[in-house]
Structure formats: C-alpha cells, structure tokens
C-alpha cells in the first residue's frame with residue numbers, strides 16, 4: 309500500500325501531466341488561431357487546400373522533376389537551364405517546378421509567364437508564388453481599385469499584362485508537395501515542427517531566418533524573420549521529414565543541407581540560374597547551373613557596394 313506521501317506525489321505528478329497536456333493543447337490552438345488571423349489580415353483565404361498543391365506520382369509519370377530557383381524574368385537563362393536539364397537525363401521530358409519569384413526585376417517576365425502557363429496547361433509544370441508574385445498582385449489591386457493609379461517605374465512592364473495573366477498569378481499555391489519524392493517546394497522557408505497547413509502563408513513567401521526562444525509556459529517557440537538579423541538560417545533548423553527545396557535567399561546562395569536545398573544563386577544580379585534534377589531512378593539529386601547573360605538588375609546592396617568602391 310502506498311503511504312500518504314507517495315499518494316500525494318502520484319497525484320502531483322498526474323496533475324502536472326494533465327496541466328502540461330492542457331498547455332500543449334492550448335498552445336497549439338493559439339498557434340493555429342494566430343496563423344489564421346495573420347493569414348486573414350494579409351488577405352489570404354482560410355481554404356488551406358487552395359494554398360498547398362500536391363503533385364502525385366501518376367501526374368508526373370516517369371519524368372524526372374526539375375526544380376528551378378528564382379528566375380526573375382530571366383527567360384533566356386531558363387531555356388538554357390532546361391536544355392541542360394534535358395541533356396543530363398538523356399533527353400527525357402522533364403516535369404518543371406519553379407520555386408517562386410519567377411517574375412519581376414529581370415528583362416522578360418511576360419515571356420516567363422506565358423511559357424510557364426503553357427507548360428502547366430499541358431500538365432508539365434507547377435510553381436509556387438514568391439514575394440514578387442505577391443508584390444505584382446498588390447500592384448494589380450491598386451491598379452484595379454484606383455482610376456488614376458500610376459504604376460511605379462519598376463512595374464510599368466505590367467501594363468502588358470492582361471486580366472488572365474493576373475488570374476494566373478493569383479492561383480499559384482504557396483507550396484508544392486511531391487510525396488513520392490519526399491519533397492516540398494516553397495519560395496522562402498518553413499518553420500520546423502509546424503504542419504504545412506498551419507504555417508503562415510506570409511512566412512512561406514518571405515522568411516529567411518528562424519529564432520528559437522524559450523518562453524514560459526509554452527516552452528520552445530520558433531519565430532520566423534524576413535530580415536536575417538535575428539535568429540539563424542531557417543534551413544539549418546529544419547528537421548524534416550520532407551526535403552525542402554526553396555529560393556529567395558540569394559545572399560546565402562546555394563544552400564545544401566541534409567534536408568533542405570536553397571536554389572537562389574542570383575541570376576538576375578548577374579549570378580547563376582540553378583536547378584536540381586530529382587530522378588526517382590537515380591541515387592542523388594543533381595544540381596545544374598547556367599551563368600546569367602549579364603547583370604540584369606542591380607540590388608540596393610550591390611549599388612551601395614559599387615558606389616563605395618569608386
């Protein structure tokens with residue numbers, strides 16, 4: 309028979325376990341609510357299935373998947389990279405997946421859009437949206453809302469876009485999952501430990517870092533940051549189970565981690581356009597890059613450095 313003291317200890321342990329469980333449940337509920345509030349404030353609908361596309365094995369068939377980083381209107385480099393991808397697979401047809409920021413900054417955004425839409429209509433490609441697609445949609449909203457709205461200089465090329473073009477951008481998902489390859493593609497990043505449908509759409513588009521803090525009574529809490537001043541590169545904290553392929557972080561360039569691959573190698577700034585071939589038959593993913601034809605766009609930071617050097 310347990311003594312009174314032992315009974316008290318058992319009761320205390322059980323109470324603590326109950327309290328811990330309730331707190332975990334409460335934390336999860338609050339997290340979900342916060343994401344929903346964040347998403348709805350940013351104008352995202354609560355239909356998470358619209359945001360997260362799943363591409364099945366039967367859709368892809370035996371085609372190798374070719375995931376390409378930030379294109380930013382670099383149409384010629386994209387064509388060259390796809391050609392290199394085909395050659396590397398003995399001229400097999402590829403299933404293209406773009407990791408966001410396909411448009412803006414570079415010289416041929418309209419050509420990239422038309423090319424991708426054509427591939428998608430033929431079931432040969434998928435793409436996620438990046439922060440630049442989001443910026444284009446913001447411009448479109450302003451354009452359709454205000455009669456005398458003038459596009460800022462860097463967006464004047466959107467005058468060539470028609471309603472269907474914007475509708476195409478609007479339907480792009482925030483993530484593409486390919487379960488049979490254990491792969492998920494997002495533009496910017498993911499917070500480890502949170503299921504896809506509970507992630508903030510905004511963070512998927514523009515996070516770079518994640519900061520882990522311990523707070524009472526929630527325990528370890530992860531916060532995503534767009535500006536990489538606080539925390540560390542999110543990919544270094546990613547625990548899986550899927551391998552994440554992403555873009556958005558050209559300052560860090562090519563990132564090769566056990567469960568995450570960063571593909572933005574700054575083509576539009578005169579760097580390279582990079583893609584990775586995932587072939588269900590072959591052992592390891594194959595990285596391919598082509599050089600930019602020229603420096604299509606000068607980033608703010610780049611311009612500052614050049615000024616300091618002259």
Ligand SMILES: [Mn+2]
Pocket residue numbers: 409438439440495513555556557
């Ligand atoms: Mn981006």
